[in-house]
Amino acid sequence: MTYIMWFRQDLRLTDNPALSHAVEQGTIIPIYILDDENAGDRKMGAASRWWLHYSLTDLNNSLRDHLQFLKGDAFEIIKEIVNNNDVEGIYWNRCYEPWRIKRDKKIKEWLKEKDMQTESFNGSLLWEPWDKQIYKDDGTPYRVFTPFYRKGCLKADTPRKPLDRPDRIDYGDINLSGVKLEELNLLPEIQWDTQMKKEWHIGEEGARNRLVEFIENGLSDYKDGRNFPAQQNVSRLSPHLHWGEISPNQVWCAAQREGENKNTDHFMSELGWREFSYSLLYHFPDIDTENLQDKFDNFPWKDNKDKLKAWQKGQTGYPIVDAGMRELWQTGYMHNRVRMIVGSFLVKNLLIHWHHGEQWFWDCLVDADAASNTASWQWVAGTGADAAPYFRIFNPITQGEKFDKAGEYTRKYVPELKHIPDKYLFKPWEAPDDILKEANIKLGEDYPEPIVDVKASRERALEAFESLKG
DNA sequence: TGAAATGTTGGGGCG
DNA sequence: ACGCCCCAACATTTC
Numbered sequence A: 001m002t003y004i005m006w007f008r009q010d011l012r013l014t015d016n017p018a019l020s021h022a023v024e025q026g027t028i029i030p031i032y033i034l035d036d037e038n039a040g041d042r043k044m045g046a047a048s049r050w051w052l053h054y055s056l057t058d059l060n061n062s063l064r065d066h067l068q069f070l071k072g073d074a075f076e077i078i079k080e081i082v083n084n085n086d087v088e089g090i091y092w093n094r095c096y097e098p099w100r101i102k103r104d105k106k107i108k109e110w111l112k113e114k115d116m117q118t119e120s121f122n123g124s125l126l127w128e129p130w131d132k133q134i135y136k137d138d139g140t141p142y143r144v145f146t147p148f149y150r151k152g153c154l155k156a157d158t159p160r161k162p163l164d165r166p167d168r169i170d171y172g173d174i175n176l177s178g179v180k181l182e183e184l185n186l187l188p189e190i191q192w193d194t195q196m197k198k199e200w201h202i203g204e205e206g207a208r209n210r211l212v213e214f215i216e217n218g219l220s221d222y223k224d225g226r227n228f229p230a231q232q233n234v235s236r237l238s239p240h241l242h243w244g245e246i247s248p249n250q251v252w253c254a255a256q257r258e259g260e261n262k263n264t265d266h267f268m269s270e271l272g273w274r275e276f277s278y279s280l281l282y283h284f285p286d287i288d289t290e291n292l293q294d295k296f297d298n299f300p301w302k303d304n305k306d307k308l309k310a311w312q313k314g315q316t317g318y319p320i321v322d323a324g325m326r327e328l329w330q331t332g333y334m335h336n337r338v339r340m341i342v343g344s345f346l347v348k349n350l351l352i353h354w355h356h357g358e359q360w361f362w363d364c365l366v367d368a369d370a371a372s373n374t375a376s377w378q379w380v381a382g383t384g385a386d387a388a389p390y391f392r393i394f395n396p397i398t399q400g401e402k403f404d405k406a407g408e409y410t411r412k413y414v415p416e417l418k419h420i421p422d423k424y425l426f427k428p429w430e431a432p433d434d435i436l437k438e439a440n441i442k443l444g445e446d447y448p449e450p451i452v453d454v455k456a457s458r459e460r461a462l463e464a465f466e467s468l469k470g
Numbered sequence B: 001t002g003a004a005a006t007g008t009t010g011g012g013g014c015g
Numbered sequence C: 001a002c003g004c005c006c007c008a009a010c011a012t013t014t015c
Helices: A017-025 A046-062 A074-084 A098-113 A145-155 A194-199 A204-217 A219-225 A238-242 A248-257 A262-283 A294-298 A305-312 A319-331 A336-349 A354-364 A370-381 A396-403 A408-413 A433-438 A454-469
Strands: A002-007 A027-034 A068-071 A089-093 A117-121
Touching: A002 A017, A002 A074, A017 A027, A017 A089, A017 A117, A027 A074, A046 A204, A046 A354, A074 A098, A089 A098, A098 A117, A145 A262, A194 A319, A204 A219, A204 A238, A204 A248, A219 A262, A248 A262, A262 A370, A294 A454, A305 A319, A305 A336, A319 A336, A319 A354, A319 A396, A319 A408, A336 A354, A336 A370, A336 A396, A336 A454, A354 A370
Parallel strands: A002 A027, A002 A089, A027 A068, A089 A117
Antiparallel strands: none
16 A cells, blocks of 8 residues: 655654555655745745755665655646556645645545545644634633733643654655656756855755754753844754744754743744744735734835835845844844844834835745744734734844943854944944044944934834824 | 933932 | 031933
8 A cells, every 4th residue: 555645844754644554555655845826926036945955865865865856836736647557545734824724625625525545733833823722711712922922832732742753654656757856957057056055054954953953052051042143042943943844843842841930931932933823824824915903904105115125135234134134134033032123123114015024034944834924024013913002113233232341242143344343333334534534434424324313213114103093 | 122302319419 | 516508329201
């Protein structure tokens, strides 16, 4: 008996419920389908594709070169496989983007009509978004994080303990005439990934090492340390989780083993935010384009291509913002504190619609995730669930001084400011001429003048917000 | 998971 | 000794 194991966002062997089930049934044919056709406007961005290439390479190694790669409309491909080969069934772990739910539902119905064995599993979430335990008493989904997490998640069934890696896998002997991994064309044509390669250890083993490293060195001061981008207190597990190189259950249980304290609690609640984002996307499937709070539909956003471009390229003249945007560009990642700062800057100081930020992150982040990315952009914009009140506007100077006091992070990504004294690092335009000269900076040439005035733009944002009430 | 404005308090300098 | 002012430090309010 031969079964298809369809890998999707679960590129691992350990704690993989669909895989464990499949290998118990018989021999398996592991496949991956690159389905850009059904993704519509949610095709993977460039950084995601880059990561995927190496993650598939790693998975294929773990599967002793048995992973078969296919490209196109997954429904058509699966029909073809089932119609032309002697397979008994097909298993996968669920995905939650609206387009995938729609597609997978159709596929499952068709498979059932064909009397194929088919079952989907939960390999990506601690609690299913439709779990009745995690609804409010009135039967509607939570829109506020704290009760979602405390009254919902923490009171619901405890997450499944991770499954062991199957101790043997038997592979079926069917060639599906797919393509070579290289033919998925996931790697960039222009080589912008040299720096990125050094930054990450992609794949299941890299994910596990990252978790161990974080638990040993980052977790013990997580609650406070997570705010400082120069420190090593954040887990950096987000891309590994997104691709399913590690499951949230593995992370949750590893944190739990460290015992309850403010650091583990806080870290686990961040996994809770991930669940919350998925819950929101499930219950409000258009949040990736529509404001969750529709009163923002009339917000007077400004279209400004030059300023958007300056933000994207890390040329705003605000060093902490530019450092973050350049970290993103160079590494495919940005520290969470800085994501909030650059987000606030785009949406509030520049008054540019959060869509533009969301799209840029979607293209550049190796952890780009439809649920987390859209929920977080709506959060920072003030348009979303449990959102920061609109008037919570970050001051990029104060934030820099508070969270990168010694300038280690900022100077790393904005090296032209290396020699500016701390006192002026986050506001170089206030530095006296002799200090600028000594630091080898000519504002407007070596480093941009600020593209907006924070004080004036703050006022402007508050007025724009005020205009919604009228 | 804000920032700025405004209010309050208390210590020290000083006439 | 006392009131007054100044100002830092902290708390509260407002956007």
